[in-house]
Amino acid sequence: MLKLDGIASFVAISEAGSISAAARRLNLSKSVVSERLAELENSVGAALFHRTTRKLTLTEDGSAFLERATRILREVEDAASELAERRGQLIGPMRLSAPMTFGRMHLGPALYPFLARHPGISLTLELDDRRVDAAADGFDGVVRHGVLEDSRLVAWQLAPSRxxxxxxxxxxxxxxxxxxxxxxxxxxxxxxxxxxxxxxxxxxxxxxxxxxxxxxxxxxxxxxxxxxxxxxxxxxxxxxxxxxxxxxxxxxxxxxxxxxxxQEVIYLAHPEGRKASAKLRALAQALRQAFGDPPYWDR
Structure with a gap:
């Protein structure tokens, strides 16, 4: 029988590129993630990765399974979030990417009170100045400074940027x-x-x-x-x-x-075609309020 934790481990390995990186992302031991992957492969009756001494790559079966596995995880997370919303709560994991300097100087200080108000949210924040592919890299949202160039993203403006x-x-x-x-x-x-x-x-x-x-x-x-x-x-x-x-x-x-x-803008964006979660909508509102209009760094 397929287990959700095995599917979650498989998706994390696919996104992170290795079992070790997936284990760090999931806050689990490498052995536990390996066991869950082996159990999943046994359940589906197919090898999902090609294994070499240096890296893991998806097999043809793994590539076919990944799209649906990712969708299954999203559906389960969304369902849990919707139930929590009915009780006035925001819960579940959220993964964000943001630029290094803005994240350190302004995003982090605005996030801390937001997370304190919503202890049910488990946030993974990756600071990186490169332009990540939000959908392919598995991010729920990306905070960016500049011009929105990716038509596959839906964005909320957080603040103007001079x-x-x-x-x-x-x-x-x-x-x-x-x-x-x-x-x-x-x-x-x-x-x-x-x-x-x-x-x-x-x-x-x-x-x-x-x-x-x-x-x-x-x-x-x-x-x-x-x-x-x-x-x-x-x-x-x-x-x-x-x-x-x-x-x-x-x-x-x-x-x-x-x-x-x-002039440019600071924005929070999510992949097109994926419903924005209540957590992400609440975060956008909290960041707009924290930065202000005009933003506090221009006052």
Whole structure:
């Protein structure tokens, strides 16, 4: 007979890529997850993974079974959540992805009181600056900063996000302060690696209005960009939620080139075609209230 814990272990192994990683995700021992997988394979009468010394890959039968197994788990979780909702409770697991810097600075502090109010929720939060595939990677929701590019996601806006061109006073003293887009060509820049040169977009500016400065540093983390700018390595285009304290202390200065940077949003999204759980809807509302309008980091 098929057991739900075996199906859950199989899906976790498929998503995590190994039994060890699945065991960490499920907070179980590796031996327990292995036993549940073996029992499931015995029940369905088929090998679900190809096993090598380095990795596990789905067999053809495993791939066919995975889609339905994932749907079964979702249906059971949704059913339990709906019953809890009737009693005015929010319960069950929830898995989120969020960018590293925003997660550390703002999302975490907003999540803690939410989780304290809803102790029945078991949250897994993965901080990573890469753009994950919410559906394929098994996330219930993703918190992101920027422009919603994936049409397979349904998003709630949490807060607006201003981006500011900044540099340290020492850098500007050495190299001068640019006052137009064309003058940027004489400077050096710190770029966000996940977006590159194309991230430097300004309202009402055409591509031939300026030449993007050569890179001193390309990096995929906002904290490192901020620190590099404070160290005087060049100009950086950064969201205000990262640099508010540094601007107030005078460690960074806003550089006015006559155009505003293209503004973005912070949003919480879930995969299209999957009903948003009550937990996720409640989280979106709680985050909007915690961040405020305008958001507290811009006040």
């Amino acid at each position: 981006r500011l061109l900044v540099a340290s006073p020492a850098y500007l003293a050495r190299h001068g302060t640019p006052t137009s887009l064309k003058e940027l060509a004489a400077h050096r820049a710190i770029y966000y690696l996940n977006r590159g040169l194309g991230d430097w977009t300004f309202l009402d500016a055409k591509d031939d209005d300026f030449i993007r400065p050569p890179a001193t540093l390309r990096v995929n983390n906002g904290d490192v960009m901020k620190d590099a700018a404070i160290a005087g390595l060049g100009l950086a285009l950064l969201p205000s939620f990262i640099i508010g304290d540094e601007l107030r202390r005078g460690e960074l200065q806003v550089v006015d080139v006559g155009r505003q940077a293209q």
